[in-house]
Amino acid sequence: MLEKxxxxxxxxxxxxxxxxxxxxxxxxxxxxxxxxxxxxELGTIMTxxxxxxxxxxxxxxxxxxxxxxxxxxxxxx
Numbered sequence: 001m002l003e004k005x006x007x008x009x010x011x012x013x014x015x016x017x018x019x020x021x022x023x024x025x026x027x028x029x030x031x032x033x034x035x036x037x038x039x040x041e042l043g044t045i046m047t048x049x050x051x052x053x054x055x056x057x058x059x060x061x062x063x064x065x066x067x068x069x070x071x072x073x074x075x076x077x
Contacts (some may be wrong), residue, residue, distance in 0.1 A: 001021060001059075002015060002018055002019040003019065003037045003076060005019075005033075006019050010043050011042060012042070013041075013042030013043045013044035013045075013047050014044050014045065015037075015069045016035055016036075016039040016042055016044070017036075017044040017046050017059070018040045018046070019033035019035050020032050020036035020039055020059075020062070021062070023035060024036075024062055024065070024066060027068040027069070029067075029069045029070045030066075030070060032062070032063075033063055033066045033067065036059055036062055036063045036066070037063065037064075039059055039061075040059055040060070064076045064077070
């Protein structure tokens with residue numbers, strides 16, 4: 001559902017954040033990286049999601065975790 005919503009509402013950072021977080025939670029790290037990067041570009045105000053938060057630093061940490069999980073240590077740094 002979030003994939004379809006992200007196509008329909010391309011400029012909604014909150015949808016991109018939820019989609020990226022969903023990919024991360026289901027170990028779809030390669031999919032999560034560009035989605036979370038898009039979230040950073042658009043911005044988001046999501047709060048109150050268990051195990052997730054929206055500030056830019058937290059999103060960058062999630063991106064680094066994804067790179068680390070797929071063995072791209074240099075990108076993670």
